[in-house]
Amino acid sequence: MEAVLKMATPWLILILEALVLLVVALLHVAYTTYAERKIIGHMQQRLGPNRVGPRGLLQPIADVVKLVAKEDIVPSGADKSLFYLAPFISLVAGATSLAVIPVWEKFALANVNVGLLVILAMSSLSSYGIILSGWASNSRYAFLGGLRASAQVISYEVAMALSLVGVMLMAGSMNLSEIVKAQVASPFKIYAIPQIIGFFVFMVSAIAETNRTPFDLPEAESELVAGYFVEYSGIRFGLFYLAEYFGMVVMSALAVTCFLGGWAGPFEIPGIPFFWFLVKLYALIFFYIWVRATLPRYRYDQLMGLGWKILIPLALLNIVITGLIKVLV
Amino acid sequence: MAPTVEVVQKQCGHPEWEEPFVVNMGPQHPSTHGVLRLYLELDGENVVKCDPRIGYLHRGVEKLSENMTYTQAMILTDRLDYISSAANNVGYCLAVEKLLGLEVPRRARLLRTIVCEMARISSHLLWLATHALDIGAMTVFLYCFRDREWLLDIYEKICGARLTVSYPRVGGVRLDFTSEIIDELYKFTEEFPSRILDYETLIDVNRIWLKRTKGIAVISAEKAVNLGLTGPSLRGSGVPYDVRKFKPYDAYDEVEFEVPVGKIGDTYDRYRVRMEELRQANRIIRQCLDKLSETEGEPVVAEEAPDLLMPEKKKTPQAVPHPKKGFLVKGAEVPVVPEGEVYVSIEAPKGELGYYIVSDGSGKPWRVRVRAPSFVHISSIPELIKGHMVADLIAVIGTLDVVLGECDR
Amino acid sequence: MEALDKLKERFPQAVLGEETSCGQAMVYVDRNYLLEVMKFLHDELGFDHLADLGGVDYLGWKGKGKKPERFEVVYNLYSIGKREFLRVKVPVPEKDPWVPSVTKIWQVANWFERECYDMFGIRFKGHPDLRRILMPEDWKGYPLRKDYALQPEEEWPEYDKVRAKARELCRYEWGDRKVREG
Numbered sequence: 001m002e003a004v005l006k007m008a009t010p011w012l013i014l015i016l017e018a019l020v021l022l023v024v025a026l027l028h029v030a031y032t033t034y035a036e037r038k039i040i041g042h043m044q045q046r047l048g049p050n051r052v053g054p055r056g057l058l059q060p061i062a063d064v065v066k067l068v069a070k071e072d073i074v075p076s077g078a079d080k081s082l083f084y085l086a087p088f089i090s091l092v093a094g095a096t097s098l099a100v101i102p103v104w105e106k107f108a109l110a111n112v113n114v115g116l117l118v119i120l121a122m123s124s125l126s127s128y129g130i131i132l133s134g135w136a137s138n139s140r141y142a143f144l145g146g147l148r149a150s151a152q153v154i155s156y157e158v159a160m161a162l163s164l165v166g167v168m169l170m171a172g173s174m175n176l177s178e179i180v181k182a183q184v185a186s187p188f189k190i191y192a193i194p195q196i197i198g199f200f201v202f203m204v205s206a207i208a209e210t211n212r213t214p215f216d217l218p219e220a221e222s223e224l225v226a227g228y229f230v231e232y233s234g235i236r237f238g239l240f241y242l243a244e245y246f247g248m249v250v251m252s253a254l255a256v257t258c259f260l261g262g263w264a265g266p267f268e269i270p271g272i273p274f275f276w277f278l279v280k281l282y283a284l285i286f287f288y289i290w291v292r293a294t295l296p297r298y299r300y301d302q303l304m305g306l307g308w309k310i311l312i313p314l315a316l317l318n319i320v321i322t323g324l325i326k327v328l329v
Numbered sequence: 330m331a332p333t334v335e336v337v338q339k340q341c342g343h344p345e346w347e348e349p350f351v352v353n354m355g356p357q358h359p360s361t362h363g364v365l366r367l368y369l370e371l372d373g374e375n376v377v378k379c380d381p382r383i384g385y386l387h388r389g390v391e392k393l394s395e396n397m398t399y400t401q402a403m404i405l406t407d408r409l410d411y412i413s414s415a416a417n418n419v420g421y422c423l424a425v426e427k428l429l430g431l432e433v434p435r436r437a438r439l440l441r442t443i444v445c446e447m448a449r450i451s452s453h454l455l456w457l458a459t460h461a462l463d464i465g466a467m468t469v470f471l472y473c474f475r476d477r478e479w480l481l482d483i484y485e486k487i488c489g490a491r492l493t494v495s496y497p498r499v500g501g502v503r504l505d506f507t508s509e510i511i512d513e514l515y516k517f518t519e520e521f522p523s524r525i526l527d528y529e530t531l532i533d534v535n536r537i538w539l540k541r542t543k544g545i546a547v548i549s550a551e552k553a554v555n556l557g558l559t560g561p562s563l564r565g566s567g568v569p570y571d572v573r574k575f576k577p578y579d580a581y582d583e584v585e586f587e588v589p590v591g592k593i594g595d596t597y598d599r600y601r602v603r604m605e606e607l608r609q610a611n612r613i614i615r616q617c618l619d620k621l622s623e624t625e626g627e628p629v630v631a632e633e634a635p636d637l638l639m640p641e642k643k644k645t646p647q648a649v650p651h652p653k654k655g656f657l658v659k660g661a662e663v664p665v666v667p668e669g670e671v672y673v674s675i676e677a678p679k680g681e682l683g684y685y686i687v688s689d690g691s692g693k694p695w696r697v698r699v700r701a702p703s704f705v706h707i708s709s710i711p712e713l714i715k716g717h718m719v720a721d722l723i724a725v726i727g728t729l730d731v732v733l734g735e736c737d738r
Numbered sequence: 739m740e741a742l743d744k745l746k747e748r749f750p751q752a753v754l755g756e757e758t759s760c761g762q763a764m765v766y767v768d769r770n771y772l773l774e775v776m777k778f779l780h781d782e783l784g785f786d787h788l789a790d791l792g793g794v795d796y797l798g799w800k801g802k803g804k805k806p807e808r809f810e811v812v813y814n815l816y817s818i819g820k821r822e823f824l825r826v827k828v829p830v831p832e833k834d835p836w837v838p839s840v841t842k843i844w845q846v847a848n849w850f851e852r853e854c855y856d857m858f859g860i861r862f863k864g865h866p867d868l869r870r871i872l873m874p875e876d877w878k879g880y881p882l883r884k885d886y887a888l889q890p891e892e893e894w895p896e897y898d899k900v901r902a903k904a905r906e907l908c909r910y911e912w913g914d915r916k917v918r919e920g
Binding site: 383384387389391392393396427428554555556557568570575576668669670671672674681683685687688689690691695696698700704705707708709712737738 | 759760762764786787788789790792794795799800801802803812814818821823825844845846848849853857871872873874881882886888
Binding site: 043223295 | 353371461464466467468531537718721723
């Protein structure tokens with residue numbers, strides 16, 4: 001009995017940790033939507049949600065209740081199994097990436113040595129959800145949105161991966177905890193300064209990767225109505241929504257880990273080891289929201305041009321420079 | 330130019346025929362500005378064929394006006410371009426006045442000019458808001474609506490209605506401005522130029538905005554005239570045709586203003602023209618307000634103008650049973666308009682708005698024809714969209730500034 | 739008016755008459771010569787802006803001016819360069835209502851002519867795509883003709899179908915909203 005318990009304990013702890021992480025992340029995602037509406041509201045001279053609960057704080061919960069209670073409509077021409085599957089692929093891919101992010105030194109759910117690769121793989125996977133939903137809906141708008149999404153995600157995937165190569169070179173590791181430790185040991189404390197080009201490319205392609213303004217072409221509501229999820233309703237629509245914000249949180253967390261020094265800060269906050277991680281994360285999420293309130297949308301060909309003609313060459317240049325410095329110094 | 334069923338069937342048998350990727354954009358679509366339906370054939374993102382289909386908002390305004398008296402028919406013009414209803418009213422009144430040979434008092438002309446320019450500002454603000462939203466800039470939308478709200482509130486103070494104002498009438502205007510309204514308008518004209526700067530800082534130097542508008546839907550001056558474009562859409566191509574300058578009506582010959590023109594006629598030029606027009610409209614309102622004090626206390630309706638109210642019915646009205654519904658009361662006297670025909674056009678915010686009225690010398694118009702700028706502008710979409718993409722189509726609809734209420738009538 | 743004189747000089751057989759109403763010059767043109775007249779007006783006299791094109795039905799006309807035919811097609815022309823206005827009217831008989839299309843001269847005429855066809859049933863010869871524009875494609879009758887009742891006896895046949903569909907979908911409605919009978 002004792003032996004069984006001894007064997008099971010690490011697993012139980014792991015499951016518990018995973019649950020805690022998931023709940024915390026879900027809360028973050030829910031309140032990111034609230035923050036987005038509130039911040040954009042104030043940027044646009046209006047109030048944002050303020051009816052449900054004090055200052056509208058219960059709005060995300062009301063939204064979830066509403067979405068769950070809504071009828072789940074499946075178009076008669078749709079490919080049913082794929083139609084059901086697509087939102088889950090998006091969501092699972094987004095949520096799984098969280099496992100490898102080191103929130104602080106002693107808390108990374110899966111401290112694997114190829115953490116960066118896991119995240120890149122997962123964000124590629126999430127595009128399957130989008131493409132499949134566009135295909136399975138059997139709707140013209142959704143199909144166009146799916147096509148746009150596949151082209152966009154693939155090309156920006158390349159730029160993003162290349163921008164991270166510089167970080168790998170400098171840290172000499174793909175383990176995210178190791179990267180943070182290497183950053184703290186480096187002269188600038190964060191990689192965002194020596195890797196400024198990489199950081200820029202990463203931020204731009206991360207926005208594109210998560211399909212947010214100004215790269216929200218797959219769901220451009222003024223052209224394609226809602227793009228790939230135009231036929232979705234109820235909680236399936238909610239899952240796509242959730243996946244988008246999960247992607248945003250994951251990308252921000254990755255940027256914090258790889259470029260902004262992870263959990264390390266100028267001074268220790270006793271008792272809250274993940275304080276600096278969260279501060280940086282919130283700052284980046286605010287940046288995402290700010291961009292959305294400010295910029296118009298790119299056109300399809302301009303978007304591809306930006307990706308292939310500017311971002312990828314820049315990322316390659318960054319690799320060369322980093323490599324040269326690495327060899328010479 | 331959609332193929333008929335037979336043609337499609339014939340093509341289906343052809344070995345080289347591929348089914349086109351047809352997208353039916355609208356009539357319910359967030360950025361077609363109403364119930365415009367576009368039948369699109371796409372090749373990937375490129376638009377191969379575009380056929381606008383209209384008529385979803387057809388209310389038969391022209392037929393209805395033939396069965397109403399001249400004063401009754403005026404309220405129908407409110408519902409044409411509901412964004413700038415005051416300008417529509419003025420156009421109609423000018424046409425009827427020309428038939429009647431009425432001279433409108435100076436103060437009424439000034440007041441009409443003010444409400445016309447207010448309509449222009451509110452229309453252009455709505456245009457900017459939706460155009461920016463279509464291209465993806467969300468914040469501009471709400472900024473513009475804030476200022477448009479202010480104007481609508483002033484409209485409400487002027488005549489009690491915010492959207493369908495029916496403020497001008499044949500022979501003048503309904504009511505004089507109170508001093509409160511004039512103060513409010515002074516405050517507005519004082520404040521508004523800085524608001525325009527706000528919008529411009531938001532989008533004027535934005536690289537993405539420039540990329541999305543420069544070089545899109547370029548149209549040469551000659552082509553634009555041939556396509557019948559008018560208003561800012563024409564002036565964006567460099568043709569300085571403005572009815573306010575070419576055939577001055579109301580108080581436009583008294584005030585100073587410039588007619589901004591573009592250079593190459595792309596979406597960006599049309600945007601610049603409209604932004605400049607906002608400034609000029611503000612300037613015109615300001616001048617008219619100054620002139621208003623000169624005409625303090627003068628009448629706002631011509632003496633010989635027809636009454637607004639239907640005169641008292643005769644004691645024993647000749648009730649004529651209508652074949653279907655109740656009784657249509659005849660026997661009431663209505664103002665009579667002498668025989669003749671006239672085409673009067675004004676510079677509405679969207680373009681040249683023309684009224685062609687034929688009178689047979691009775692109390693009802695024989696024929697009212699509305700030359701709606703939106704109708705013409707929509708007909709030019711297939712020409713403008715040649716060789717562009719779906720995303721540009723949205724920009725083109727936005728840049729032409731169409732209102733479907735006016736297009737379908 | 740200068741343009742009018744030139745027109746009469748060039749096409750004496752085409753001009754049927756002239757008039758002035760409210761200070762606006764009008765000229766009646768025979769429909770057989772319309773295309774040449776319009777080409778002349780556009781190319782040589784500079785009437786580059788076709789401001790408006792519409793039909794008028796004179797059935798039961800009580801005015802003093804005589805109307806030779808039932809329909810008239812009215813072209814309001816404007817010259818942006820010379821700031822001149824001219825109205826060209828073409829009488830169209832009821833029996834065989836056709837007019838040559840001016841689409842090749844002014845592209846803007848395309849939709850104007852379609853509307854005129856839709857509303858009056860006047861056919862425009864040489865028009866590239868003469869379809870109904872404002873009314874549904876299977877609409878019967880021409881609404882702006884004077885003998886077209888404001889409230890017709892018969893309803894548009896499709897209307898029944900639409901209403902049947904609405905009644906069928908009615909059971910999906912929430913609450914007690916019902917499709918109105920009648």
